[in-house]
Amino acid sequence: MADRVASPEFTIRVADERDVEALAGLRRAWLEERRGHPVDDPGFEAAFAQWWRIEQPRRTFWLAEAGSERAGWTAVGSINVVETVHMPRPGARSGRVGQVGNAFVLNAFADRGVPRALLTSVVEHARQRRYRRLLLAPTPGSAAFYRRAGFVPAGDSVLVLHPAAQ
DSSP states (O other), rough: OOOOOOSSSSEEEEEGGHHHHHHHHHHHHHHHHHHOOOOOOOOTTHHHHHHHHHHGGEEEEEEEEEEETEEEEEEEEEEEEEEOOOOTTBBBOOOOEEEEEEEEEGGGGOOOOOOOHHHHHHHHHHHHTTTEEEEOOTTTHHHHHHTTTTTTOOOOOOOOOOOOGG
């Protein structure tokens, strides 16, 4: 996979530890765009950095940036995939599955091809890693976007338990 996928307006690349601050900023922007106002949480960035360190071994993050080498880059979107390797069983080998999550693009870039470019990077990663499938839980507003990209409903086989509620 290329280190950087570029368009005239933005670039997509795999994020690394140097990008934790930018990813935390996008996560904050995600909530603030939805609420319509700033969220006062001075400890959020440190909590995000701690989460990143825990999750980094099993997740791949992509960062969309606008700008240029000369002017510098500004984070405008991100997405990540959690990789799960299934346990092998007699007569079958293990396989990999990707769970797509935390996709977000700043509103100002949502209609400029950034969401499609981020998802394309994820799908290419899944092909290279030979995932059996990519899963995601779309929001009502994003479901049509994912359907247009080829995602289909997976049925009603998922159950959930909230241990703390018992």
